[in-house]
Amino acid sequence: xxxxxxxxxxxxxxxxxxxxxxxxxxxxxxxxxxxxxxxxxxxxxxxxxxxxxxxxxxxxxxxxxxxxxxxxxxxxxxxxxxxxxxxxxxxxxxxxxxxxxxxxxxxxxxxxxxxxxxxxxxxxxxxxxxxxxxxxxxxxxxxxxxxxxxxxxxxxxxxxxxxxxxxxxxxxxxxxxxxxxxxxxxxxxxxxxxxxxxxxxxxxxxxxxxx
Amino acid sequence: xxxxxxxxxxxxxxxxxxxxxxxxxxxxxxxxxxxxxxxxxxxxxxxxxxxxxxxxxxxxxxxxxxxxxxxxxxxxxxxxxxxxxxxxxxxxxxxxxxxxxxxxxxxxxxxxxxxxx
Numbered sequence: 296x297x298x299x300x301x302x303x304x305x306x307x308x309x310x311x312x313x314x315x316x317x318x319x320x321x322x323x324x325x326x327x328x329x330x331x332x333x334x335x336x337x338x339x340x341x342x343x344x345x346x347x348x349x350x351x352x353x354x355x356x357x358x359x360x361x362x363x364x365x366x367x368x369x370x371x372x373x374x375x376x377x378x379x380x381x382x383x384x385x386x387x388x389x390x391x392x393x394x395x396x397x398x399x400x401x402x403x404x405x406x407x408x409x410x411x412x413x414x415x416x417x418x419x420x421x422x423x424x425x426x427x428x429x430x431x432x433x434x435x436x437x438x439x440x441x442x443x444x445x446x447x448x449x450x451x452x453x454x455x456x457x458x459x460x461x462x463x464x465x466x467x468x469x470x471x472x473x474x475x476x477x478x479x480x481x482x483x484x485x486x487x488x489x490x491x492x493x494x495x496x497x498x499x500x501x502x503x504x505x506x
Numbered sequence: 507x508x509x510x511x512x513x514x515x516x517x518x519x520x521x522x523x524x525x526x527x528x529x530x531x532x533x534x535x536x537x538x539x540x541x542x543x544x545x546x547x548x549x550x551x552x553x554x555x556x557x558x559x560x561x562x563x564x565x566x567x568x569x570x571x572x573x574x575x576x577x578x579x580x581x582x583x584x585x586x587x588x589x590x591x592x593x594x595x596x597x598x599x600x601x602x603x604x605x606x607x608x609x610x611x612x613x614x615x616x617x618x619x620x621x622x623x
Contacts, residue, residue: 329549332577335568336535336545339576349535352545359550 308343311350318353326360386443390450416440416490424495433498437491438484445483449476511558512592516543517551521589524561524579528586531564531578552579560585 315337319330330353340346419440420433427433453476512521519541524532538548555561562582565575581589 328577329553331574332534332563333545333549335574335576336533336538338573339533339535349538349545352547352549355546356549356553359553 304343306343307347311337311343311346314347314350315353318350318357321357322360323364326356329356383443386447389444389447394451394454412444413486413490416487417494419487420491420494421498422494423491424498428499430492430495430499433495434488434492437487437489437494439487440491441483441485441487442480444487445480448479448483452476452479512555512560512588514551516541516547517555518592518596519543520548520551520555521581521585521592524581525586525589525593528581528589531566531580533576533578537579555585560588 312334315330315334319327319334322330333349333353333356337346337349340349416437420437423436424430424433512518520537520543523537523540534545534548534552537543537552538545541548543551552561552563556563556579559582562580562585564578566578568575
């Protein structure tokens with residue numbers, strides 16, 4: 296039977312071990328060594344509260360390890376940022392094309408336009424994957440490009456609505472127009488993620504093939 | 507201008523402790539007690555020193571069954587050289603600037619340094 300006086304101390308000791316185990320699961324194997332090192336010391340510390348204070352230091356290690364991992368991840372972004380910048384340029388060009396009708400999109404078949412867009416995000420994902428060797432980065436590049444294209448579609452839709460007239464839009468349903476815009480965003484994000492990941496997967500899978 | 511490496515007071519305190527017995531292996535908890543550094547401060551410094559090649563590490567078998575292995579730390583030859591140079595530079599600087607004032611030095615007593623293990 297544990298004396299009630301010792302119970303908080305035992306709970307703190309148990310919490311210390313739980314915190315260290317939790318922390319070890321939050322970092323990659325390289326950093327886990329250091330949390331294991333802290334776990335090795337915890338039994339040498341007298342008192343549950345002191346053990347908990349010791350274990351709290353693992354949170355800082357987790358924070359540092361995750362920050363470092365995030366910086367590594369961000370380090371891959373400048374490569375993909377070129378692709379994203381390309382997506383923005385394409386979006387601006389598309390907007391100009393919508394506004395000026397050069398080329399005349401009404402004479403271009405929807406299948407041709409769709410094929411071009413899909414090809415673009417696949418190429419964006421392929422280039423990102425090629426630069427970074429990561430499928431996730433390719434997918435993010437695809438999402439960014441998809442969002443850029445969705446923005447064009449939405450802006451074009453609202454420009455059209457403005458031409459028709461605010462009163463007419465109100466009669467035909469502004470809420471419906473916003474719904475279409477959100478639908479376009481969702482569609483292009485999913486399309487961008489899928490095609491970008493596909494493009495990146497193609498290049499990373501190709502690298503894994505034995506020569 | 508890049509910041510010089512390993513000049514924070516906490517790092518210098520740790521290097522002083524390690525330099526006192528450069529051949530001995532030290533446990534993390536002992537280093538924490540001797541330096542007065544909390545684990546959340548001590549371990550990032552240990553990681554950085556190990557990454558820079560100033561510190562070498564090894565695992566020790568647990569002294570009692572059922573306990574996890576313990577991690578041990580010792581200065582490398584490079585770490586000893588750099589820490590000695592840093593300590594000498596600080597001593598010279600302190601002597602030239604505070605020769606008139608007596609600065610109390612933190613004392614510590616290693617109890618379980620694993621010499622030459």
